Amino acid sequence: xxxxxxxxxxxxxxxxxxxxxxxxxxxxxxxxxxxxxxxxxxxxxxxxxxxxxxxxxxxxxxxxxxxxxxxxxxxxxxxxxxxxxxxxxxxxxxxxxxxxxxxxxxxxxxxxxxx
Amino acid sequence: xxxxxxxxxxxxxxxxxxxxxxxxxxxxxxxxxxxxxxxxxxxxxxxxxxxxxxxxxxxxxxxxxxxxxxxxxxxxxxxxxxxxxxxxxxxxxxxxxxxxxxxxxxxxxxxxxxxxxxxxxxxxxxxxxxxxxxxxxxxxxxxxxxxxxxxxxxxxxxxxxxxxxxxxxxxxxxxxxxxxxxxxxxxxxxxxxxxxxxxxxxxxxxxxxxxxxxxxxxxxxxxxxxxxxxxxxxxxxxxxxxxxxxxxxxxxxxxxxxxxxxxxxxxxxxxxxxxxxxxxxxxxxxxxxxxxxxxxxxxxxxxxxxxxxxxxxxxxxxxxxxxxxxxxxxxxxxxxxxxxx
Numbered sequence: 001x002x003x004x005x006x007x008x009x010x011x012x013x014x015x016x017x018x019x020x021x022x023x024x025x026x027x028x029x030x031x032x033x034x035x036x037x038x039x040x041x042x043x044x045x046x047x048x049x050x051x052x053x054x055x056x057x058x059x060x061x062x063x064x065x066x067x068x069x070x071x072x073x074x075x076x077x078x079x080x081x082x083x084x085x086x087x088x089x090x091x092x093x094x095x096x097x098x099x100x101x102x103x104x105x106x107x108x109x110x111x112x113x114x115x
Numbered sequence: 116x117x118x119x120x121x122x123x124x125x126x127x128x129x130x131x132x133x134x135x136x137x138x139x140x141x142x143x144x145x146x147x148x149x150x151x152x153x154x155x156x157x158x159x160x161x162x163x164x165x166x167x168x169x170x171x172x173x174x175x176x177x178x179x180x181x182x183x184x185x186x187x188x189x190x191x192x193x194x195x196x197x198x199x200x201x202x203x204x205x206x207x208x209x210x211x212x213x214x215x216x217x218x219x220x221x222x223x224x225x226x227x228x229x230x231x232x233x234x235x236x237x238x239x240x241x242x243x244x245x246x247x248x249x250x251x252x253x254x255x256x257x258x259x260x261x262x263x264x265x266x267x268x269x270x271x272x273x274x275x276x277x278x279x280x281x282x283x284x285x286x287x288x289x290x291x292x293x294x295x296x297x298x299x300x301x302x303x304x305x306x307x308x309x310x311x312x313x314x315x316x317x318x319x320x321x322x323x324x325x326x327x328x329x330x331x332x333x334x335x336x337x338x339x340x341x342x343x344x345x346x347x348x349x350x351x352x353x354x355x356x357x358x359x360x361x362x363x364x365x366x367x368x369x370x371x372x373x374x375x376x377x378x379x380x381x382x383x384x385x386x387x388x389x390x391x392x393x394x395x396x397x398x399x400x401x402x403x404x405x406x407x408x409x410x411x412x413x414x415x416x417x418x419x420x421x422x423x424x425x426x427x428x429x430x431x432x433x434x435x436x437x438x439x440x441x442x443x444x445x446x447x448x449x450x451x452x453x454x455x456x
Contacts, residue, residue: 004298007297
């Protein structure tokens with residue numbers, strides 16, 4: 001799989017790792033059900049600490065993108081690609097809103113007001 | 116000769132055919148099992164109480180009670196069959212031909228050995244009088260090898276045997292990825308050969324078994340066999356899987372489950388990278404291969420990532436998605452060649 005990292009990204013490393021994997025799943029780099037490379041392997045490839053990678057992976061598990069299974073490693077969850085793409089777009093939306101001076105609550109109100 | 120029949124019965128591809136192959140494998144397993152147990156029991160009236168089961172040179176030097184001699188090879192066979200079934204369950208797509216080959220070769224080997232044992236003990240009063248072993252051993256081993264090869268040819272998937280992709284891959288040797296200025300790309304892939312892993316496990320178990328038997332005092336320690344098996348198991352395990360990554364530091368190929376030992380190539384040491392279709396037939400077998408095509412780490416036929424070093428030799432490793440790994444490497448190579456960086 002191909003992972004993309006933004007060198008100018010100011011976010012914490014674990015978020016960048018999560019972002020790179022989320023993006024890879026959204027772009028179809030790994031299909032639902034596929035096994036992810038082991039965390040140690042990812043950490044060496046990305047040049048970050050294994051614990052940082054694990055933290056990023058846990059974030060993705062909580063988002064429903066990944067599944068941790070004992071003995072079978074970390075796999076991409078079913079429907080992860082659509083979900084991951086949506087999450088990425090929501091993130092973008094939150095960032096855009098912040099730049100325009102709207103808070104998350106404003107966004108929620110806007111979404112509620114949509115018909 | 117009837118040993119080889121189920122082998123050719125196994126169809127190569129397709130969904131309905133796969134089911135047929137499964138049933139053929141089950142029938143083969145049960146058939147061999149029945150043969151192994153039935154052979155000595157059927158000849159019970161003409162065999163001694165203890166039958167010779169081990170020969171040193173031409174003279175018998177080991178024996179077992181008749182029932183044990185009937186059940187022992189059957190137990191080995193069941194273990195092999197279970198190993199193949201487990202490998203098939205967890206790696207269904209990969210190396211299907213190897214499973215068939217292992218089943219065919221082991222089946223022929225065990226039935227051949229059992230037949231030789233029964234034959235040598237037939238109509239003898241004591242196991243010490245058993246007939247010497249000679250040409251039978253060679254015949255059985257040759258037959259097992261032939262059965263394994265036949266099974267492999269009969270069941271290998273045509274897709275991996277094709278060389279159609281070669282022209283395509285070599286036609287664009289210098290494909291490079293476009294990397295935006297503020298983006299860092301890394302590429303990861305891996306490949307494994309389940310058949311080699313299973314063999315490594317079997318060899319390791321064999322070594323452990325011999326060590327245990329020696330430890331329990333049942334027989335003198337057979338260190339030569341134990342060490343040979345253990346070394347074989349470790350070598351096979353290390354060469355049965357690879358982890359490959361392409362980062363700014365270049366190409367990294369780590370062997371075995373721990374990624375060690377490893378081979379590293381810095382972008383400065385490389386001329387170009389490409390993806391190529393290679394088969395085990397072309398590289399001369401599985402594992403770490405060195406021949407006129409350069410070095411190949413062959414774990415399964417198909418997509419290989421090939422790099423050409425500045426010394427002019429090729430290094431290839433069989434991994435999925437090799438095309439993009441090669442493209443990223445080419446980008447890194449041109450980047451390393453530019454004096455501004």
